[in-house]
Amino acid sequence: MQIKAIQIAQWVDGKIIRGEENTLIRSVNSIENAKEGDLVFIRDKKYEPFLSNTNASAVLIAEEPTLPLPETLVCIIVKNPEIAFIQILQKFGIEQQPFLPGGIHPTAIIAENVQLGEGVTIGPYVFIGKNTRIDKNTIVFPNVYIGDNCQIGENNCFFPNVTIRENTIIGSHCIIHAGVCIGTDGFGFVFDGNEWIKVPQIGRVVIGDNVEIGSNTCIDRATFGETRIGTGTKIDNLVQIGHNVKIGENCAIAATTGIAGSAVIGNGVRIGAGSGINGHITIGNNVTIGAWSGVTKSVEDGSIVSGFPAVDHSRAKRILVAQQYVPELMKKVKDLEARIQKLENNCV
């Protein structure tokens, strides 16, 4: 497959501002690995220096480059280079494939009263509990366990070794990566003076549409009621989501973050990697939480916070910088004390 640069520009509503519009593009690549015939993109201006010695034949870019570029490099201006690039990947047929033969594998264990929609793929050694419903075109990889009474929408993809416990509800177009555990009992115990008594965890997990959940992430079932993950939310690997947490729509939660029980997270919230969110607090809509933050109190809509305890991000940066100079501050104070002592001796 080879496509003229001008054709590619038309696909993504772009404009060629430099280079030969009949240049042939044969594939797509990253800047570092690109060779002749490849199309690349740069997300923003700061990556422009990487273009100076690329072998790529064309680049998607948001604004006219200001640095000198290889002579033959075609520049296609588009509004959002990354999204344009994704669209071109699809045109080239370079898409991720689920790599599993279709149909219900004869070794899958399907309990009584299970409803499987048209085009559902169930791989080998999958277990599906009774009264569970899985809608059309959902793909379930080998060694997945889906418990009783689950409702699973269409066009989902569940990778291997996923565990989905009983009564879970999942929307459509979700991707659940390998090793994820959904519906594990929440961590609820009461100490009776002698030992921990288990609080039955009889709620469930409800997940919206277009949710993606990274490998080995855990989402606990509610004590009562529901733990909820809203439509469009993306969760990275090794994230812990406690019982009765409610997460809104279109959030992005980076790896190794922990969200304690009954926290409420709004829509459009972005949480950096390695963060911790306290239980029973509320994070407003469109909040951004920096990586490695410990959020101890509720946060207003639209805030940008970081640090531990998390505060306004610009304040947090000042604090973090200042804290690096405490040793010098101590020395300074000691020196000042000596000077004061001297003044006191002289003046009194």
Add this chain to the structure above:
Amino acid sequence: MQIKAIQIAQWVDGKIIRGEENTLIRSVNSIENAKEGDLVFIRDKKYEPFLSNTNASAVLIAEEPTLPLPETLVCIIVKNPEIAFIQILQKFGIEQQPFLPGGIHPTAIIAENVQLGEGVTIGPYVFIGKNTRIDKNTIVFPNVYIGDNCQIGENNCFFPNVTIRENTIIGSHCIIHAGVCIGTDGFGFVFDGNEWIKVPQIGRVVIGDNVEIGSNTCIDRATFGETRIGTGTKIDNLVQIGHNVKIGENCAIAATTGIAGSAVIGNGVRIGAGSGINGHITIGNNVTIGAWSGVTKSVEDGSIVSGFPAVDHSRAKRILVAQQYVPELMKKVKDLEARIQKLENNCV
């Protein structure tokens, strides 16, 4: 099923101090979701405001409420409302069910010389290695692997995709959640100047009774001897427990905590989420460690510590608060210096 409030009060040794004792209770619920006929509970006084507009018909509560309540709400005073609530859940038959048909599934691979007690349930696609013993009524969900020479007590529940490596010993009445790995080799290597040489990890893991272990938690086998988890200890999701760690009885360890090799944890220790415990240190009995703490040194019995490095909790709170004001402290010191300079100019 509908039960009079007076009957419920008798079940849990409670006393009705308000409302009609013949009120019919049909189910249990959380305060937020309660409807007429539901019984709810509040853990302590601070949740009392939530009662003011509940639709619940009765509440379990530890002391007489002081705020105005819905007219028909029956108040049942009990010593520990949460434990009473759990007892009532059981009376109502609202218990978590393991949802697996009994018996040994024909697809389970049971190696030679395995002993299975009466009433043991082994799900599909389970592997049980040779010379392993599993006692009565233990339930093993699909896709679990149990290695050779394990000794597993009675009435345990192992959820799907759990891996239990060879020579592990587990008591009775334990719950091991999905994705847990027990008996993985400890992280033991020696650098010989050129490369890391693996130290064989030939010890084992020994777990007591009534232990619960959360999803995707890892407990490493000992180099020699034993990694031990004491009876009654509860461990949350995504916790790392290194080789040769000894954890006492009735501890509670919250999610995403890491305990490094050879640490010794006493009885009744509570560890907040996201904490790290250094290797080769000793945490005394009944210690409480705040969330997100880094414990670098041994801690005395009964201490409450937090922070990084973890120190006495009230001290740690003072430090944490003070650290937020380092920018102002710097400015203040700068101002003082100017004033001293001026004094020096004037006085000398």
Add this chain to the structure above:
Amino acid sequence: MQIKAIQIAQWVDGKIIRGEENTLIRSVNSIENAKEGDLVFIRDKKYEPFLSNTNASAVLIAEEPTLPLPETLVCIIVKNPEIAFIQILQKFGIEQQPFLPGGIHPTAIIAENVQLGEGVTIGPYVFIGKNTRIDKNTIVFPNVYIGDNCQIGENNCFFPNVTIRENTIIGSHCIIHAGVCIGTDGFGFVFDGNEWIKVPQIGRVVIGDNVEIGSNTCIDRATFGETRIGTGTKIDNLVQIGHNVKIGENCAIAATTGIAGSAVIGNGVRIGAGSGINGHITIGNNVTIGAWSGVTKSVEDGSIVSGFPAVDHSRAKRILVAQQYVPELMKKVKDLEARIQKLENNCV
């Protein structure tokens, strides 16, 4: 099996400096559990006090002990006691066994065009995708999933419930512990103003030889190109390695660490537990990163860093100590201010 101490000394090129060289050694053990007939080792001088009341019959040690020892204890001086100990373990035949019967289990699902080398062991309920190649003597435990088009070298051991996604390349002599996920999609999304658009993750993971990866660790596939783990690198449990990360040779990465996308880690790097490494930064060769560090910027070859943000370790220690005294510093500054005020009142 019983071996004279003198024979053991010869095995490891050691020298008996104390005790009866014909003492019979029957096994090896840890100092704490040792009984008569056992050989133990101490890694360095600080463990010498543990020898004073050991029941062991012989000890491997790097230099002549200075404390009083049990009368009959044989001391064998060797260059590296831990490595010598590992060699002796092997001589005694005390080696970790993979505990799986050889051959291809009839329940394993082997897709078309799979190549399995001589002596490969494939356990029950394993899935191997099409066009995958596994070389001789590699052992694959039950419930492992290996996707399409993988290339797996020889003498590897994959423990249960591991997921290896399509197109992964793994060298030889690697140990992949239970629950590991390799080749999960990287966490790549673009926000288009309304929702997150998935960036296809069409790269792969490439792992060298002699790599060990701990339980439930996640290694994401590259967006384009490769996520790479170099030969001889050892990774502990519950570690997150983002897309396009490059890790060099002979690194050691402790548990619950997270390495964000596109970070580049040199050779011989040691990363303490619970650390976070920012994306798109470079960690030089032979860098040591202390436990619980947050590395925000690139680090030069040979550096030792710690803290958050990570700085030179000796500096970081000073900062950490000084930060503990901010409350006192505040009080001191307040006192000084009063003294200055007084001076000002007197002097002006």
